[in-house]
Amino acid sequence: MTANPIPIRNGEPDYLAELRxxxxxxxxxxSMTDMRRASDYEGLDLALVDTTRMADATVKSCILEYTRLKIPTIALVPQHGVGMFDPSLPFADVMVVPARSGEIILRARRLLSAQPEKDESVVRAGDLSINHTNYEVAVSGRSVNLRFKEYELLLLMATNPGRVYxxxxxxxxxxxxxxxxxxxxxxxHIRRLRSKIEDxxxxxxxTVWNVGYKFKDPSGW
Known part of the structure; x- marks a missing residue:
């Protein structure tokens, strides 16, 4: 984990400073604007969702989006709002605020220690998996035999989804x-590659006509 590059704004609790x-x-x-900042920071470990400053619908949208991005969330809920907070939302943890100093650290450590280790050797895109340590490719568990240049093309584009080459x-x-x-x-080579991995x-x-090719952005699937 790296030092927290995200500035602490005036009026916010010291939770970010403790975590940093x-x-x-x-x-x-x-706010939703804050949530959209998540993609600006590489290596984001977790998100704190401040329910004291957002409408219920906005809280739900933020937590669902973080879940889609696979960023664990801790919902910050005021004492008077505990009974109204929706427990069905897929947050990783909830903390009643204001909380004692150090509590956020304990919760964050417990949460992050429970996260599964990422397998950096495998690129996954839907039912497609690419193992770039043993050069194995599979679609829905079915092994696909690719020539080396086909494999290189696939790996390059799959690791940069949405980018047009x-x-x-x-x-x-x-x-x-x-x-x-x-x-x-x-x-x-693209035609051969498609014939092997697509159906x-x-x-x-x-195909981006008159330009080239791109790997589909998973968010559009």
Whole structure:
């Protein structure tokens, strides 16, 4: 974990300062605007959702979005609001505020220690998995046999979903500057790759006409 790069605004509790001193990267969420900041910070460990400053519908939207982003949340609930807080929401923990100094640290440590370790060797996109330590690719558990250039194309695009690559960029990244063939090579390999990983229920690669290709953004699935 890295030091918390997120500034503490005037009037906020000292919870962020306590977490920052422990090397825990946290984001205080008091509005939908705050929640949208989550994507601006790499390595975000958890989000604090301040229910004292938001309407119930906004609290729900924030917690559901953090759940989609796989960012654990601690809901901060005032004593007078405990009976009205929706326990069915998928928050990871709830803390009644104001809380004693140190309580947020204990809760954050417990929460983060319970999080499963990320398997950095496997890239997953829906039913597609790419293991870049043993070069295995599978769709819905079915092993897919790819040629090396097909594998390199897939790994590059799958690790950058939504990014559009021109044929020239793909040719340069996968085949190198010195390759003498034309961009038609890219089209041929993409077509072969699609035939192996896609079917009626699985479409991963999109053609951007007159430009190139992109791997579908999982948020649009």
């Amino acid at each position: 001193d422990e090397g825990i990267v946290a984001l205080m969420t008091s 021109t044929r020239e960029q793909l040719l340069e990244r996968i085949w190198g500057y010195d390759y003498l063939g034309g961009t038609r090579t890219v089209d041929v 009626r229920d699985h479409q991963f690669i999109e």
